[in-house]
């Protein structure tokens with residue numbers, strides 16, 4: 001650009017809320033509903049809009065919002081949010097000559113089919129806790145990046161966790177322990193190895209099933225077997241094993257990023273000057289806290305391709 005300036009820009013619409021219902025879907029046990037918050041961000045050649053007030057190349061963000069609803073209507077078969085994001089990305093990059101790339105983010109509300117008296121309800125749902133999200137980047141040339149994951153997956157175990165052998169210096173008061181609660185709220189984001197739209201496998205590969213399976217791999221690794229659990233020497237070690245479990249199970253995943261706050265349950269000990277000890281902690285009464293909390297995060301990437 002002139003004037004010794006470089007301008008990098010993109011524009012889009014955030015938080016477009018859409019719910020899509022598919023009626024009485026075979027094999028799904030009734031109606032299927034998804035509720036999404038969609039974000040669209042377009043990289044496009046529209047510099048004159050910034051520099052000279054010429055809007056002739058601008059795709060209106062209002063049009064982007066409408067496109068979300070049109071494409072949702074056009075999806076006559078159930079689609080995952082990743083597939084929907086690819087559909088949108090493909091549309092924006094192929095329909096508008098000036099659009100070079102699109103980033104589509106979707107956060108899905110976890111509506112889960114309710115079981116009544118042990119029988120899955122045909123059209124009744126309840127809200128689960130953790131959110132599913134995806135961010136898909138589509139370029140005009142057909143290149144693709146997909147990152148998906150879960151947010152707010154809260155897990156706790158009452159034992160089989162410890163932390164010892166860490167650095168001790170003049171500011172350290174935390175005792176070594178082999179017995180503590182371990183609680184966290186996991187954000188897990190995994191990046192698929194698909195590099196082009198044409199790399200995305202056809203059914204039965206299913207992004208939504210991947211979410212469920214990856215969540216199960218994370219939960220199973222965190223908790224261990226039902227009757228005996230698995231000992232965690234640190235959040236760091238457990239995080240690593242959880243990431244490894246996702247990579248080992250899913251050949252289409254190239255890397256995984258895990259964020260695991262260490263949410264502290266503090267031992268309660270109470271004493272008074274007059275009566276001495278009132279409550280002595282015996283792994284029973286805790287003060288649950290939310291701040292401050294430890295913050296442990298790491299990315300695990302395959303160095304050799306699995307596929």
Ligand SMILES: O=c1[nH]c(=O)c2[nH]c(=O)[nH]c2[nH]1
Pocket residue numbers: 163174233234235236262294
């Ligand atoms: O699992 C843990 N990792 C840490 O890095 C840490 N630091 C701390 O004070 N407690 C813990 N626990």
